[in-house]
Amino acid sequence: MSSSTSISSQKRLEVILKSYDRIAILTDENVKAQCWHHFDILSPLSTLVLPIGESTKSVKYAEEVWFFLQSKELTRKSLLISVGGGVITDLGGFCASTYMRGIDFLHIPTTTLGMVDAAHGGKTGINANWGKNMIGTFQMPVDVLIFPEVLNSLSNRHFLSGVVEAFKTAVMFNKDLLDFLIAHPSVLQLREKTGWIFEAARTKQRVVKDDFRENNLRKFLNFGHTFGHAFEHFVGNDRFLQHGEAVAYGMLAEMQIAEYKGFFYDFWKNWVDENMPILPINKSHVDEIMYRIIRDKKNSNSLCTFVTPRAIGAGGVELKFTPKQTQNFLETFLPQTTPHEKP
Amino acid sequence: MSSSTSISSQKRLEVILKSYDRIAILTDENVKAQCWHHFDILSPLSTLVLPIGESTKSVKYAEEVWFFLQSKELTRKSLLISVGGGVITDLGGFCASTYMRGIDFLHIPTTTLGMVDAAHGGKTGINANWGKNMIGTFQMPVDVLIFPEVLNSLSNRHFLSGVVEAFKTAVMFNKDLLDFLIAHPSVLQLREKTGWIFEAARTKQRVVKDDFRENNLRKFLNFGHTFGHAFEHFVGNDRFLQHGEAVAYGMLAEMQIAEYKGFFYDFWKNWVDENMPILPINKSHVDEIMYRIIRDKKNSNSLCTFVTPRAIGAGGVELKFTPKQTQNFLETFLPQTTPHEKP
Numbered sequence: 001m002s003s004s005t006s007i008s009s010q011k012r013l014e015v016i017l018k019s020y021d022r023i024a025i026l027t028d029e030n031v032k033a034q035c036w037h038h039f040d041i042l043s044p045l046s047t048l049v050l051p052i053g054e055s056t057k058s059v060k061y062a063e064e065v066w067f068f069l070q071s072k073e074l075t076r077k078s079l080l081i082s083v084g085g086g087v088i089t090d091l092g093g094f095c096a097s098t099y100m101r102g103i104d105f106l107h108i109p110t111t112t113l114g115m116v117d118a119a120h121g122g123k124t125g126i127n128a129n130w131g132k133n134m135i136g137t138f139q140m141p142v143d144v145l146i147f148p149e150v151l152n153s154l155s156n157r158h159f160l161s162g163v164v165e166a167f168k169t170a171v172m173f174n175k176d177l178l179d180f181l182i183a184h185p186s187v188l189q190l191r192e193k194t195g196w197i198f199e200a201a202r203t204k205q206r207v208v209k210d211d212f213r214e215n216n217l218r219k220f221l222n223f224g225h226t227f228g229h230a231f232e233h234f235v236g237n238d239r240f241l242q243h244g245e246a247v248a249y250g251m252l253a254e255m256q257i258a259e260y261k262g263f264f265y266d267f268w269k270n271w272v273d274e275n276m277p278i279l280p281i282n283k284s285h286v287d288e289i290m291y292r293i294i295r296d297k298k299n300s301n302s303l304c305t306f307v308t309p310r311a312i313g314a315g316g317v318e319l320k321f322t323p324k325q326t327q328n329f330l331e332t333f334l335p336q337t338t339p340h341e342k343p
Numbered sequence: 344m345s346s347s348t349s350i351s352s353q354k355r356l357e358v359i360l361k362s363y364d365r366i367a368i369l370t371d372e373n374v375k376a377q378c379w380h381h382f383d384i385l386s387p388l389s390t391l392v393l394p395i396g397e398s399t400k401s402v403k404y405a406e407e408v409w410f411f412l413q414s415k416e417l418t419r420k421s422l423l424i425s426v427g428g429g430v431i432t433d434l435g436g437f438c439a440s441t442y443m444r445g446i447d448f449l450h451i452p453t454t455t456l457g458m459v460d461a462a463h464g465g466k467t468g469i470n471a472n473w474g475k476n477m478i479g480t481f482q483m484p485v486d487v488l489i490f491p492e493v494l495n496s497l498s499n500r501h502f503l504s505g506v507v508e509a510f511k512t513a514v515m516f517n518k519d520l521l522d523f524l525i526a527h528p529s530v531l532q533l534r535e536k537t538g539w540i541f542e543a544a545r546t547k548q549r550v551v552k553d554d555f556r557e558n559n560l561r562k563f564l565n566f567g568h569t570f571g572h573a574f575e576h577f578v579g580n581d582r583f584l585q586h587g588e589a590v591a592y593g594m595l596a597e598m599q600i601a602e603y604k605g606f607f608y609d610f611w612k613n614w615v616d617e618n619m620p621i622l623p624i625n626k627s628h629v630d631e632i633m634y635r636i637i638r639d640k641k642n643s644n645s646l647c648t649f650v651t652p653r654a655i656g657a658g659g660v661e662l663k664f665t666p667k668q669t670q671n672f673l674e675t676f677l678p679q680t681t682p683h684e685k686p
Contacts, residue, residue, distance in 0.1 A: 063402060076640060101479045135409055138444050295413060
């Protein structure tokens with residue numbers, strides 16, 4: 001499916017390392033412990049290791065990163081390399097794009113999700129206690145380097161969380177990729193054949209390049225993300241619901257509210273049943289979910305915005321519903337009870 | 344000198360107010376008390392009033408502004424209007440450019456400094472406790488509206504602080520403006536004839552537009568600012584040294600270290616003597632000043648960067664000195680003692 005390999009990533013990294021006056025690395029404790037042997041070339045560089053988890057994507061840790069950059073005397077001609085999952089690349093991108101009004105940054109994602117989606121978008125951000133990703137910038141990394149071998153230490157659950165975003169990109173913009181993913185339904189097959197990761201990354205990059213500020217085509221990559229973000233932020237703990245898992249349910253919900261009946265709906269309902277944990281949200285949580293949806297960045301004029309597929313690979317449709325319509329839908333979408341309570 | 348007036352600003356404001364789904368205002372206690380009667384049109388809008396002073400330009404108040412924006416339910420189609428001096432426009436620009444990854448913002452500067460310089464640059468920022476303006480973005484306001492009548496309540500000292508930046512822009516890029524400023528040496532004359540404010544603003548805007556990211560001509564608007572920022576940040580209290588005053592001494596220092604001998608040097612030495620308070624810094628502070636200069640955003644490769652004029656109105660020259668050279672210069676530039684100690 002693709003001729004890209006981690007060898008080409010390695011070569012690009014070597015060139016980049018020679019192009020800056022100073023370079024610093026941002027990573028987290030897990031990546032440092034489990035993946036660092038893949039990155040001998042980075043070992044001599046100043047490295048800040050942060051705790052794992054979504055709570056690291058905060059103003060508090062942004063201040064720690066900014067201070068680290070200045071304590072290592074990074075200038076406007078320096079580079080920050082973020083090695084990690086979405087938390088680290090989002091935080092690193094935000095801090096680099098605001099340190100001295102912006103220095104270059106490079107992403108080396110260590111999760112499937114980062115490789116196929118999160119690291120490419122030029123969306124940086126941190127969370128406020130009143131909303132996910134509410135503070136951030138649009139700024140592109142100088143490059144995103146993919147080393148599929150680092151995924152070996154990732155659990156199947158984390159791996160699948162990224163596959164969800166590859167499905168999302170494929171259904172909107174790449175029919176061949178969707179056919180490939182459908183033809184390889186087992187996580188073991190997807191772990192073996194890594195070409196689809198590069199292909200999903202390239203598709204995402206192409207859409208972002210053509211529509212950086214999300215005025216047009218890029219909006220369709222938000223498929224599943226209005227409900228998804230609300231689910232994820234409400235649960236607030238990725239032991240119970242990861243980003244990709246929340247988006248998987250969000251895609252299902254957005255197809256249902258749009259009454260989308262294509263073959264992908266049936267496929268997806270099945271795929272979610274087989275591959276995703278049960279959604280730990282029920283009808284009693286509707287008000288809290290609505291609170292988050294109403295404050296979603298994509299909304300305006302008090303309408304809730306959702307995306308649903310059109311023809312496969314040919315983009316999507318953006319639909320708007322009133323809060324009342326959205327609430328009524330959620331009452332039918334969410335079950336009466338959940339198998340385990342939200343912690 | 345100019346046909347622009349506050350009437351044209353008023354008309355532009357009326358159009359802008361109709362172009363957004365929601366609008367919020369950021370201002371400070373002084374402006375609210377002294378200038379609000381000039382802005383009846385803004386009174387019905389949601390307004391956050393912050394304390395005066397440089398310490399408001401912090402992460403803490405940025406969090407307060409972000410929270411205010413979401414509590415007023417601003418969306419990506421909303422506008423933040425900052426009405427105030429550099430603290431308010433820098434903070435407002437930073438928060439707007441990072442709220443939901445960037446919403447539109449408009450500046451209504453209430454100081455001479457803001458009108459001629461600070462509000463136009465697209466430089467937003469907050470201070471870290473380890474450096475001024477070290478966190479920020481490059482993002483242009485949708486417009487900068489000038490109402491010279493609000494300067495009536497500004498002290499002469501604050502007024503002159505802005506005149507310094509007009510001189511700086513003029514000596515680099517506008518010989519006619521420099522001739523005008525030299526021909527009107529009294530603050531009363533400059534308060535009466537407000538056309539030069541619009542002219543200085545237009546000159547600054549033109550330079551910024553041609554070189555937004557400061558790769559070329561715009562660098563010369565940093566004239567006086569490497570030393571100036573270090574002086575200002577070291578003193579750390581604008582009762583003792585305001586931004587424009589620090590820049591006035593910075594311009595003097597940067598001409599001296601560059602051994603610039605043009606007529607403007609003699610004029611400026613005189614102007615500073617007559618119009619600026621005595622610099623509250625002496626030789627015993629050299630190490631602390633150097634600490635700040637070495638960390639200046641404009642530096643790279645461990646050299647200190649300064650700007651000095653070339654031919655009047657024809658841009659400047661950027662010069663680099665080693666820290667040792669810079670330190671030796673400061674030993675000669677700063678006096679043995681200061682008339683009053685730094686608080």
